[in-house]
Amino acid sequence: MPTRRLYYDDAFQKEFTARVMHCEILPPDVNSGITANVWGLLLDRTAFYPTSGGQPNDLGKIGDANVLDVRDEGDEILHLVDRKPSDPDVFCCIHWPRRFDHMQQHTGQHLLSAMFQERFGLPTVSFHLGSELSTIDLRGPEPAEEILEGAERAANQIIFEDRPVNVRYGTADQLSELGVRKEVEREGLLRAIEIESADLQPCGGTHVKRTGQIGLVLVRRCTKVRQDWRVEFVCGGRAERIARHDFLLTRRVADLLSCAPDDLESAASKAIVERDAHFKNARAHLQRLAEAESLLALQATTPDSRGLRIFSCVFRGMSSEYIGFFATEPAKTEKTIALLASEDGSLLFAQNPSAGSDMAQLIKQAFEKFGGKGGGTRDFARGKLADPSQTNAAVAFALERLSAHGN
Ligand SMILES: [Zn+2]
Numbered sequence: 001m002p003t004r005r006l007y008y009d010d011a012f013q014k015e016f017t018a019r020v021m022h023c024e025i026l027p028p029d030v031n032s033g034i035t036a037n038v039w040g041l042l043l044d045r046t047a048f049y050p051t052s053g054g055q056p057n058d059l060g061k062i063g064d065a066n067v068l069d070v071r072d073e074g075d076e077i078l079h080l081v082d083r084k085p086s087d088p089d090v091f092c093c094i095h096w097p098r099r100f101d102h103m104q105q106h107t108g109q110h111l112l113s114a115m116f117q118e119r120f121g122l123p124t125v126s127f128h129l130g131s132e133l134s135t136i137d138l139r140g141p142e143p144a145e146e147i148l149e150g151a152e153r154a155a156n157q158i159i160f161e162d163r164p165v166n167v168r169y170g171t172a173d174q175l176s177e178l179g180v181r182k183e184v185e186r187e188g189l190l191r192a193i194e195i196e197s198a199d200l201q202p203c204g205g206t207h208v209k210r211t212g213q214i215g216l217v218l219v220r221r222c223t224k225v226r227q228d229w230r231v232e233f234v235c236g237g238r239a240e241r242i243a244r245h246d247f248l249l250t251r252r253v254a255d256l257l258s259c260a261p262d263d264l265e266s267a268a269s270k271a272i273v274e275r276d277a278h279f280k281n282a283r284a285h286l287q288r289l290a291e292a293e294s295l296l297a298l299q300a301t302t303p304d305s306r307g308l309r310i311f312s313c314v315f316r317g318m319s320s321e322y323i324g325f326f327a328t329e330p331a332k333t334e335k336t337i338a339l340l341a342s343e344d345g346s347l348l349f350a351q352n353p354s355a356g357s358d359m360a361q362l363i364k365q366a367f368e369k370f371g372g373k374g375g376g377t378r379d380f381a382r383g384k385l386a387d388p389s390q391t392n393a394a395v396a397f398a399l400e401r402l403s404a405h406g407n
Pocket residue numbers: 053106110201202203204205
């Protein structure tokens with residue numbers, strides 16, 4: 001027996017009584033986030049909206065049972081609940097804030113889509129009502145900022161005019177005579193939603209009574225998704241919350257930058273320019289420091305019996321950039337080798353060509369023994385150990401090999 005859909009004629013019915021026609025236990029459905037056994041209920045009539053047409057299902061209570069999901073099964077509507085109602089005659093109530101939110105978003109979508117179509121020739125090819133944001137996909141050329149703003153403004157104008165939103169019934173032919181653009185494949189009597197003098201759409205969803213109840217439409221981002229343009233928007237209570245959130249965010253960032261909200265853009269640009277200049281400056285200082293420390297270290301290193309100066313060091317708390325700068329000086333100094341590392345396991349082996357060793361070979365041997373990746377040339381090689389705790393051992397190993405081989 002088909003379920004009577006009370007929401008078709010009165011989308012504002014929040015409570016109703018019904019009779020349980022069928023009740024069976026269903027296995028968990030992990031895909032729907034249902035991890036325990038649930039009960040599937042068919043009622044003789046229902047005001048619960050099932051997931052369909054882009055609008056998510058309602059939640060609420062059927063007797064003492066909590067509604068977990070509502071599904072459209074052709075003629076019947078299946079309610080998934082967490083327990084079997086104790087009585088076959090049930091008092092039901094819909095979680096109204098959720099439903100009203102869905103009605104604001106859905107009616108707002110009809111209106112916004114109509115404005116994109118009518119004013120800018122951009123048809124809506126799909127609609128999704130999400131838990132935070134809703135989206136429509138527009139087909140056609142990329143909508144410029146003025147088009148997004150123009151559609152938003154036109155939709156809000158119709159909201160301010162508080163026009164009636166009517167439910168109409170008719171055959172596909174009758175509806176197309178009335179101006180329905182969309183091709184409808186279903187047979188028989190169809191339901192359509194009319195926003196007076198603005199839009200007529202075949203739709204089984206729940207809608208507000210007048211455009212004023214949409215409150216406000218705010219268009220957000222527009223991004224390309226495959227061949228279409230996905231426009232994010234919010235209506236009603238969501239628009240209120242997001243506007244408040246944006247304001248607080250703006251104010252907090254303005255406080256951080258010690259400026260008025262209107263000066264945020266110039267203050268942020270200035271901060272970025274300063275940051276870049278400081279970065280450049282700090283890098284130059286780092287280079288000078290590394291070079292100076294490198295010179296001191298070289299002066300303190302005594303040449304061995306072959307006349308080779310071999311300097312080794314594991315740096316603590318210095319970046320790999322510092323080590324790179326540090327290596328420049330030994331590489332310029334006759335018969336000098338530097339085995340440098342930082343405590344994160346980065347290795348840098350550099351030599352002056354006159355030292356006559358092979359840094360690429362040496363670092364390869366170190367990685368073979370301790371594990372890690374890297375490489376380079378005869379005079380300059382770098383890489384990183386897989387295990388930073390091996391850094392000291394790896395440097396000691398390289399030093400050992402240089403002394404042992406005498407080259
Ligand atoms: Zn709709």
